Amino acid sequence: MIKSAVLIANGKVSKTDYVKKIIDSNDYFISIDAKSENLKELGVQPNLILGDLDSAAIDDLDSKIEVVELSDQNKTDLEKSLDYCKENSIKKVVILGSTGLREDHSMANVLIASTYSDILQIELITSFYRIIFVRENTKINAHNEPVSIISLSSDNKITTRGLKYDLNNEKLKSFSHGISNEVNGDSFTVKAESTIVVFIGIK
Template sequence: MSSHHIVKDDQEPALIIANGASCHPELLGQLLEWSPIVIVLDSAIERVMALDIKVDVLLGDFDRDFDAHYYKEKQYPLEIVHAPDQNKTDLEKAFDYLIERNIPAVNVIWATGKRADHTITNLTTIAQYRNSLKIVVLDDHSKVFLLPRKFEKWYPANTIISLIPIGEVKGICSKNLYYPLENDTLTLGYRTGSSNHVAQDGLVLIEHQEGNLLLMECMD
């Protein structure tokens, strides 16, 4: 796989490559093509370099034997960001880095699969960045993002849509979903909106009054 950067515009989403399960090369290539900056998290760097991907930033706590000069030579020019704060995950630190750079949006891959604790943490941590960064987590089976209070998007009929609350979400209403929601409450661990689907070709409307609600576009 070759380098990235058809564009160099911070209005395009950045790309974070975490260290979970790999995605299909086609998806990876599509995201690399339009990303103005590629950030790799810590120990994923060896897997990424094996794919001949040009990296802009390597970020992590580097809590192992780490040779900065080696990676700088292999990936020149490369910015290495040492982020030792143990109260945050490397993914959170990467989000903070992008906010400091005034980059408004990011796609995240390799953030699901492998360890379940990492997957759950990576998906739910999106909520704390509601007002500062637009985050989309992608893998070969789903596209996950946090919903604004009012969300509208055109979908073809039968598109699988899951609504997963982070904690409790109140006042949820929908239009054009097969299982409609009418001022409903969803609570993680008790009642979720998993495996709903679009009723017919057209706009889907989802609104909620309180809480943080993830939408997952699922591909079986």
């Protein structure tokens, strides 16, 4: 049974060292577009293609690639893909290419991912950050990297340890309050009463 997957969307993917590490350390890849340029750029052949696919795109595929058509027009491709992961007990999902082209899509995709974070362990990779969604006490490995924390609730109490400016069971005073922090060493811990979005710089 597949427990983890890399989901490749159609946004911008930068071939950073971190992205290369993700590709090298995983062996199950899901694409939401049969003709994705990101697949070619990353040198990845997907194990599975999801989405509302036209017949021409399907005909061009390697016969070894599994294709699952998802035609629900009331949900985005990312939502349908995360639903598939949830329904097939794929617990850990790394998402590449969900940001970087359209700001509305980028923001929506981060918010969509946050709504699935109680069910799936999601890491969303951009050109500059890895984005994770935290509630329970969580240790995060990051060596002297920039960190930003955004709470989706103004009443959320947050505690951190290992950051330059730690929070001690505090509410963020504004959306900008948790921006541009730093990791003091090789890791930090964070917990919150409800889901927070944590941005960790990558190289």
